Amino acid sequence: MTRYAVGDLQGCLKPLQCLLNEVEFDHARDQLWLVGDLVNRGPDSLDTLRFLYRIRDSLRITLGNHDLHCIALARGYTQRGRHPTLEALLNAPDCDELMDWLQQQALVLRTDDGRYLMSHAGIPPHWSSDKALALSREVEEALRSEHSADFFREMYGNTPLRWQDELEGNERLRCITNHLTRMRICAADGKLELAFKSGLATIPAGYRPWFQWPTAQPRREKLLFGHWAALECRTGREDIIALDSGCVWGRHMTLFNMDSGEKHRCDCA
Template sequence: MSRYAVGDLQGCLKPLQCLLADVDFKPEQDQLWLVGDLVNRGPDSLETLRYLYSIRDSLRITLGNHDLHCLALARGATDRGRHPTLEALLNAPDCGELMDWLQQQALVLRSDDGRYLMSHAGIPAAWSSEQALSLSREIEAVLQSPQADDFLKDMYGDQPSRWDDSLTGLPRLRAITNHLTRMRASNADGKLELTFKGALADIPPGYRPWFEWQKPHARSETLIFGHWAALECQTGRDDIIALDSGCVWGREMTILDMDSRELHRCTCTGDA
């Protein structure tokens, strides 16, 4: 079995299929890790999800902020931020089935051999790997409970901006979600700057990329994340791998061979 991890898809199906052909991916025997943001912005959100659903037994998925937003729209938990590229998916006859499947996914995953830990936006230095997995399970539990719609309605917002173990209720769930799906920059006290989306050179004073607060090789696992296209997959470290290379912005999609650590890229065309 070969294992691969791929950066943010955002509804760009053709580049994904290009990469899978490039590495000779075989769904019946190989495993594909998806770092989240499967949908939105790109041209084929519906067909992307349908394709992924067809090979679902080969996948391991962590949800991104765009996936959670799509769930909120589909469940009627919000009507704001509706993107034209999601209309075909939200109006599809199999939307409910696809959303039920998406709602079963995690926010943090660890490989069976303990070599990799994956989440959409990253994992703050203050959290151990075990804590990150435990906090992910809190979100998984609520997404699969009768309280899912309440969570999806109230997950929006930038507060609390710091993690505190004593947080409870919806503020706690929102803080977990923001750290795992929206985080890019934080300060020495762990406060998140959630409005920042740019390049490293433009980080606001007092803030640094979340991964710079973590000592090199502080974890036994290599971290895999996406979410931050402006990084262009550059972290300057071998223990933290960024995979969002901005496919939806006309750049590339990147896939990682998790065994050899070789990277493959497919340049996007105008129709993604």
Template sequence: MATYAIGDIQGCLEPLQCLLQEIKFNPSKDKLWLAGDLINRGPDTLETLRFLYRLRDSITIVLGNHDLHFIAVYYGQRKRGKNDTLDELLRAPDCADLVYWLRQQKLVHHDPLLNFTMVHAGIPPQWDLSEALAHAREVENVLQTDKVEIFLAGMYGNLPNRWNDNLAGVDRLRLITNYFTRMRFCSADGELELQTKESVDAAPIGFAPWFSFAERKTWDQRILFGHWAALEGRTDVENVYALDTGCVWGGSLTALRLEDERWFACDCLA
């Protein structure tokens, strides 16, 4: 039995199947961890989600910003973007079942036996692991109830951009979601900077990659994340693993075997 963590698939089904063949994935005994952004932008969004749904007993998912965007579009709380590849999925007869399944997924996953934590974008420096898991559950719980549309209607936006324990309602949920699904750069006390998407060298004054702060409260945790293709799989932090290697942009799709930290990859021809 082995456990493999895979970065952003974004509807690139052929590279995913190539990667599963490369690692000799056996769903009866192996496990997949998927770091979010399962769909959108790539050529096979519908069939990718159907493929993963068939493997659902063997996979663990954290939601990414593109997955949440799809759910918001489905509920009519957001218009499709010009680069979205969601049309076929939205027309599919099993779309409602796939949406319901995605709504049951996590924002942060921690496995104490493997000693790994997975999130789509990152964990802000001011939260320890228990705080991160508790805040993730706040959003997960809303996604799974009939309040989901209220949350989705207010999910978009860059403010508030700094945590305060007194935050409440949609503002609180929006910031939690932005930390876990959109964050790249922040300040040492967790102020978000959401405009810059380039590499580490592009950090605005006063901001740095979320994982780079020496005082980060999860410094002792092994963290897997996707979202940031410009890192090209490198963080230069020993226990933080960047899984998004830009498959949908013509890079590769990457997997990390958690038991021995061996890397695997398949090229993606965009």
């Protein structure tokens, strides 16, 4: 078995299939770890989800902000932010089945051997790996509960911008979700700046990329994340592996061999 991780698909199916063919991926033997944002903006969100659903037993998935938004749209919990690239998916006869499947996915995953920890946007520096997994499970329980509608309706918004253990209810779930699916930069006290989407050269004073702050305790795992296309996969660290290489923006898709460390790329223009 070989394990691979791939950056944000965002409905770009052909580059993904190109990469899987290049490495001779065998869905009966290998594993594909998906860092989230499977849909939206790209040309084939519906076909992408259908393809992934067919090989679902070989996948490990952490949800991204676009995936959560897609579920909210499909369930009728929001009408804002509709995007034309999602219409075919939202109107498909198997949409409910695909959304049911997405709602069973995680926000943070760790490999069985403890070598890697994966989430869509990253892991806040002030959370230990075990705490990130525990907080992820709180959101996952909300996603799978009979009251999931409440979670999705209250999911939108930027506050609270700083994590506090005392947070409760929807504010707590929203804060966890924003850290794991929308975070790029934060201040020394952990305060997020969620409007920032640019590259390293334009980070406002007082903020740094989340992975440049000291961690609460040393991590044993290497971190896999996506979400930040403007980063261009550059973290300056071998233990922090960025995988969103801007496929949907016409650059390329990145597939990472988690066992050998080799990277494969397919142009997406």
